[in-house]
Amino acid sequence: MVFSAALSALALSLPLLSVNALRTRRALCPDGVNTAINLACCSLFPVVQDIQENFLTNECGDSAHGALRLVFHDAIGISPTAGGGGADGSIATFNETELTFPANLGIDDILDEIGPFLLKHSNTMSPGDFIQLAGALSLVQCPGAPRIPFFMGRAQPKAASPPNLVPQPFDSVASIVQRFGEVGFTTPEEIVAVVGGSHSVAGADDVVPGLQGLPFDQTPSVFDTQIFVDVQLRGTIFTGQGGNQGETETSVLGTVRLQSDHLLARDSQTNCAWQSFANNQAAMAEAFGQGVLKLSLLGQNQDELTDCSEVIPAAIPFTGGPATLPPGLTMNDIEQACATAAFPSLATQPGPATSVPAIPQADDDDDS
Incomplete structure (x- = not known):
């Protein structure tokens, strides 16, 4: 990893901006x-410009997807009893430890990409603040995504996250619900919104060998509810663990499905929550935004942070239509799981079916 040594050696006593009185x-x-x-937020404007133009390149692409993934993997690695971790940037500062955790497979790619920017602005922000700022900015690159608040003032990380706290794509629903519950996510809707919403603008990483960049739904550059339809389709093959990577053909050509998504859409604990977001853009975006905000404050005292949400640009409105079925499919291809409500009626896209393009990888862009 190119920047692992530099990030690990980053001084743990860098100055933080103070909290000013509300203006x-x-x-x-x-x-x-x-x-x-709040004048304490003024120093963030050049950081925001640098992230948007030179890291995210003003698009909902691979870098934006990676920045959002980093928010989750940094924040949820916290234990109420073991200490360490949370939304503190430990995944960057103590990357030599945290990147050995199986759930963080592939995170080294986004850390290599974001590392130079984090180091460049280390005199302005702590690693935890930088990761959360980059994540908030990644969302406003994606049409339909919410604009989430950003709070500044996280202390330097003191220790690595304890191991085995980040949910994996092969975990059971019970395990995923338990892990989220340990950090304050108490409803199926919260959990499903964070997981499904994140995967709405995401694709396969190293977790699916040989399938780098394959999206999880038909619209990986738009934050929408299509993920909640595509995962509910009957007959889609989900990826397995270890030697059971097996078949990857899905009902939506060019996409791949994670086992955890497949199970969340069908398990009795979460299937109605999953279905509730299909074609409910406003509810999904609101629940997702609240969930990511909760993640961003894990291990932090909000009262000790400065609200610098004003530096986050306006969100890009959702202008798309309702979620749809792929060409040639009907409502009979939806695998109904929720026992208390019917799946929303969907129109079918005109045919013939075409393959969803892979998400261009940041390394590919560099080579072009």
Whole structure:
């Protein structure tokens, strides 16, 4: 890993911006260009510009997907009893430890990509703040995604996360629900929104060898509810663990399904929550935004942080239509799982069926 040594050696006593009193009027920042309600947030504007233009390149692509994944893997690795971890940037500072955890397979790619930016702005922000800022900015690159609050002032990480706390794509629903419950996610809707919403703008990484960049639904560059339809289709093959990677052909050509998504859509604990988000864009976006905000504050005291949400640009509105069935399929191809409500009626896309393009990888862009 190119930047692992540098990130691990990053000083753990870098200065943080102080919390200023709440202001009600915008004031001109020292740069003479930007304005802010809280002048403590002024130093973030050049960081935001750098992340958007040079890291995310102003698109909902592989880098944005990776930044969002990093938010989750950094934050949820926290134990109420064992200590360490949480939304503190430990996955970057103590990467030599945390990247050995099986659930963090492939995270080294996004850390290599984001590492130079994190180091460049290390005098302005702690690793935990930078990861959360990049994640919040990644969402506003994706049409339909919510604009989530951003709080600044996380201390330098003191220790690596304990092992075996990040859910894996091969875990049972009971295990996933238990892990989320340990960090304060108490309803199936919260869990399903965070998992499904994240996978709405995501694709296969090293977890599926040889299938790098295959999306999880038909619209990986749009934050929408198509994931909740595509995973519910009958006959899709989900990926297995170890030597059981097996078949990867799905009912949606060019996509791949994670076992955990397949099970969440069908298990009695979560299937009605999963179905409830199909064609319910507003509810899904709201629940997802609340869930990611909760993740961003794990291990933190919000009262000790500065609300710098004003530096996050406006979200891109969702302008797409309702979720649909792939060409040639009908409602009979939906594998009904929720026992208390019928799956929403869906239209079928005109044919013939075509394969969903793979998500261009950041390394591919560099080579072009």
